[in-house]
Amino acid sequence: MSCETNNPFVPEPVEDRFEEDEAAILAYLEENNLTAERHESGVHYIIEEEGEGSEFPTAFSTVLVRYKGYLLDGTVFDETEDGDAVQFNLANLINGWRIGIPLIKKGGKIQLFIPSNLGYANREQPQIPAYSPLIFEIELVNFN
Numbered sequence: 001m002s003c004e005t006n007n008p009f010v011p012e013p014v015e016d017r018f019e020e021d022e023a024a025i026l027a028y029l030e031e032n033n034l035t036a037e038r039h040e041s042g043v044h045y046i047i048e049e050e051g052e053g054s055e056f057p058t059a060f061s062t063v064l065v066r067y068k069g070y071l072l073d074g075t076v077f078d079e080t081e082d083g084d085a086v087q088f089n090l091a092n093l094i095n096g097w098r099i100g101i102p103l104i105k106k107g108g109k110i111q112l113f114i115p116s117n118l119g120y121a122n123r124e125q126p127q128i129p130a131y132s133p134l135i136f137e138i139e140l141v142n143f144n
Contacts, residue, residue: 014121018042021115021133028072028135029113036113043099044113051108057143059098060091064141069134077127085141094119096134104140112136 025044029036036044057063064087068079080086090098096114104110116131124130 014117015131017116017131021117021131024072024133025113025115028133034111036111039099039103041095041099041118042115043096043118045100045103046111047104048109048111049104049107051105051140053105056105057090057102057140059102060089061102061143062087062089063101063143065101066139066141068137070136071128071132072135075127077125085139094134097136097138100136101138101140106140106142109137109139112138 022042028034029044034046036046038044064085066080066083066085068076070076088097090101094114096112096118099118100110100112100114112135114134114136116133119132119134120128120130122130128134
């Protein structure tokens with residue numbers, strides 16, 4: 001058995017792009033005159049509406065959301081259709097969502113600026129190049 005680097009059963013090592021992503025996110029925020037909080041994970045966020053009630057979702061909640069996802073250059077790669085909402089189990093989503101959505105309550109709205117290591121890292125997605133920092137605008141319609 002050889003040690004081929006292109007073996008499809010051996011995942012490519014993930015590069016640490018944290019510093020580059022942090023710089024790119026901070027530049028985006030500055031260029032767009034936005035002030036965001038920074039979570040200890042490296043996710044930057046802006047809570048537009050906190051939401052109602054006293055409960056917050058957890059990283060294992062099922063959430064009903066409306067959202068728009070785009071790259072730092074403004075390219076939209078995914079969004080819910082005209083007011084429709086979709087349901088997800090947060091445990092099955094990227095770490096950036098599992099970190100950011102529990103910061104708001106039902107009815108809340110948040111913008112997340114997610115470094116690539118908390119997004120898709122080296123896994124290319126349709127319309128998302130590997131190692132892309134991501135921006136999401138999310139409305140938490142409901143959760144359980």
